[in-house]
Amino acid sequence: MTQPQLVADGLTAGYKDRTVIEKLDLTVPPGRITAIVGANACGKSTLLRSLSRLLRPRGGRVLLDGAAVHAMPAKRLARRLGLLPQSPIAPEGITVADLVGRGRHPHQRVLSRWSAADDDAVADALDATETAELADRPVDELSGGQRQRVWIAMALAQRTEILLLDEPTTFLDVNHQVEVLDLLTDLNHTRGTTIVMVLHDLNLAARYSDRLIAMVDGRIHAAGEPGEVLTAANVETVFGLRCEVITDPVSGRPLMLPVGRHGARQPAQPAG
Amino acid sequence: MTAKNMTATGQLVTRARRRRATRRRIAVGCLLAGVLVAAALSLMIGRTFYPPGDVLRVIAGETVPGASFTVGRLRLPRTVLGLVAGLAFGLAGVTFQTMLRNPLASPDIIGISYGASAAATFGIVVLSWGGAAVSALAIVAGLGVALLVYLLSYRGGVAGTRLILVGIGMAAMLQSATNYFLSKASQWDHHEAMRWITGSLNGATWEATLPVVAAVAVLAPVLLGHDRELTQLGLGDDTAAALGVRVERTRLVAIVAAVGLIAFATAAAGPIAFVAFLSGPIAARIVGPNGSPLLPAALVGALLVLVADLVGQYATDTRYPVGVVTGVLGAPYLVYLIVRTHRSGGSL
Numbered sequence: 001m002t003q004p005q006l007v008a009d010g011l012t013a014g015y016k017d018r019t020v021i022e023k024l025d026l027t028v029p030p031g032r033i034t035a036i037v038g039a040n041a042c043g044k045s046t047l048l049r050s051l052s053r054l055l056r057p058r059g060g061r062v063l064l065d066g067a068a069v070h071a072m073p074a075k076r077l078a079r080r081l082g083l084l085p086q087s088p089i090a091p092e093g094i095t096v097a098d099l100v101g102r103g104r105h106p107h108q109r110v111l112s113r114w115s116a117a118d119d120d121a122v123a124d125a126l127d128a129t130e131t132a133e134l135a136d137r138p139v140d141e142l143s144g145g146q147r148q149r150v151w152i153a154m155a156l157a158q159r160t161e162i163l164l165l166d167e168p169t170t171f172l173d174v175n176h177q178v179e180v181l182d183l184l185t186d187l188n189h190t191r192g193t194t195i196v197m198v199l200h201d202l203n204l205a206a207r208y209s210d211r212l213i214a215m216v217d218g219r220i221h222a223a224g225e226p227g228e229v230l231t232a233a234n235v236e237t238v239f240g241l242r243c244e245v246i247t248d249p250v251s252g253r254p255l256m257l258p259v260g261r262h263g264a265r266q267p268a269q270p271a272g
Numbered sequence: 273m274t275a276k277n278m279t280a281t282g283q284l285v286t287r288a289r290r291r292r293a294t295r296r297r298i299a300v301g302c303l304l305a306g307v308l309v310a311a312a313l314s315l316m317i318g319r320t321f322y323p324p325g326d327v328l329r330v331i332a333g334e335t336v337p338g339a340s341f342t343v344g345r346l347r348l349p350r351t352v353l354g355l356v357a358g359l360a361f362g363l364a365g366v367t368f369q370t371m372l373r374n375p376l377a378s379p380d381i382i383g384i385s386y387g388a389s390a391a392a393t394f395g396i397v398v399l400s401w402g403g404a405a406v407s408a409l410a411i412v413a414g415l416g417v418a419l420l421v422y423l424l425s426y427r428g429g430v431a432g433t434r435l436i437l438v439g440i441g442m443a444a445m446l447q448s449a450t451n452y453f454l455s456k457a458s459q460w461d462h463h464e465a466m467r468w469i470t471g472s473l474n475g476a477t478w479e480a481t482l483p484v485v486a487a488v489a490v491l492a493p494v495l496l497g498h499d500r501e502l503t504q505l506g507l508g509d510d511t512a513a514a515l516g517v518r519v520e521r522t523r524l525v526a527i528v529a530a531v532g533l534i535a536f537a538t539a540a541a542g543p544i545a546f547v548a549f550l551s552g553p554i555a556a557r558i559v560g561p562n563g564s565p566l567l568p569a570a571l572v573g574a575l576l577v578l579v580a581d582l583v584g585q586y587a588t589d590t591r592y593p594v595g596v597v598t599g600v601l602g603a604p605y606l607v608y609l610i611v612r613t614h615r616s617g618g619s620l
Contacts, residue, residue: 049510052514053513054510054513054514074513074516074517074518075516076516077516078514078515078516079516082514082515083510083511083514084511084514085508085510085511085514087508088507088508088510088511089373089506089507089508089511090507091373091506091507091561092556092561093556093560093561094561094562095561095562097285097288097289098292098561098562098563101289102504102507102515103515105500105504105515105516105517106515106516108500110497110500114289116286119282119285119286119289120282122285123279123281123282123284123285124281126281126285127279127281132281132284135281135284135285135288136288138561158515
């Protein structure tokens, strides 16, 4: 698989009369895991939506291997780049196998029948996410963690080189958060899938990403290896939160410990 | 990986899919058979009973004393209108329900049918128009109401609930407009009025029926051709777009085609109550939740109209218009749906 080059070039995007990101440049490292973090409404989701052509840029371009994604035929792009939105909707009563099969849409022509390749891709996706035993169950009946794995399976069945995920761990218990991030890492390691995900949890983002991007007000404030980006100074700027950063004894990555007004062993020193 | 050395999961997936496909084929086959039987019955039954042989000979163009007039002139247009209007309502209803991901978002609940109905009465009663002009007016009004409901419920994106509530209000207004126009038409008899209030196949003629046949022949393939895209919209606009569906284009095609079907059918048969609303959910019960609901819902629509018309005509001593019968079926389901959504804590 050649490494896909996904690049935002002077990207400006927003909704109606509000510009959310302005003149943003970004090169997604191919074959790696990138995590985007930032405070609410800093433009993380807008960036993800623009990268995946869900949102048409106001200015600048998004290029996949040099071609503007917004000018590409929809299905052709969808065979190369997948996106899992923040809260996807499962149609009432749909079974796991059928939902995962929906990921095959970009590979099917208008009148073509379902093919053996489609079945293989669905089976692969179910195996990779360990959801095969759920195949005949209605999605409504699953737990939050199972459901998220099924959605990821749908995105896997799409067989794209790049996968964008908007907060894939929201609403999940901590064990399921770790499970989902482990799964994405497996995917990256075994298939070389380029992954870009928006995450809320800074520590998990630092642990599971090769590259960490911190956004403030629609700009990239810092980007690089997690060790360079997750610093007390950056957290202060990005979230307005005082914190300490230590080395995570489990992963060796940075670990952020917030200093609030309460709960610290010693009362926080007044600023200055 | 080839079919020969498929994994266990692969076999499981293939088997499950074949099972679903078989179930679907059987269900669709049964629905189709049901529609044909209902259509045949509606041609045979009446003041005089004609056996299937006579009916077939009339359809084939032979002259059969008595049957040629009764079946060929009176019953056939009525049956064909019931069939195509049912297909049109069923297909249009499920299109809206799928696209807006809400069973309440059917075009008869959100005012589109009543818009077409009000415009048709206005055209006939006030402007003294007829035929194609009335159909055209009904289509323009249907599209207009659809656009108006859309714009009134638009606030940085369309939320399903807002659209449905605005539509219900719009439906009430348009129904009173229909009643107003009808009250102006003093010479109209009760049966004629009922067509525009609840829908009826009484007085079906070829002139009224053929435009609906043409509309279904053109628009149904358009919608069925967008089957997969429309089904994908059930995953939410973002997910559908990420899977390569051109969301805006699909939605535009679907709205225009569905409103066209509703308007043509309404101009000929009135807004046959609740058929658009009921067909999709009934079809989903029959074929299961997986796969596209479009074709099954169209067949359920036709079956509902044909059977309800038979019931309305022959089940009691009084002849009721078809819309009264479907209304009796549909109203409890509407109540059930609202109660259920409230109980599960969801919004509309």
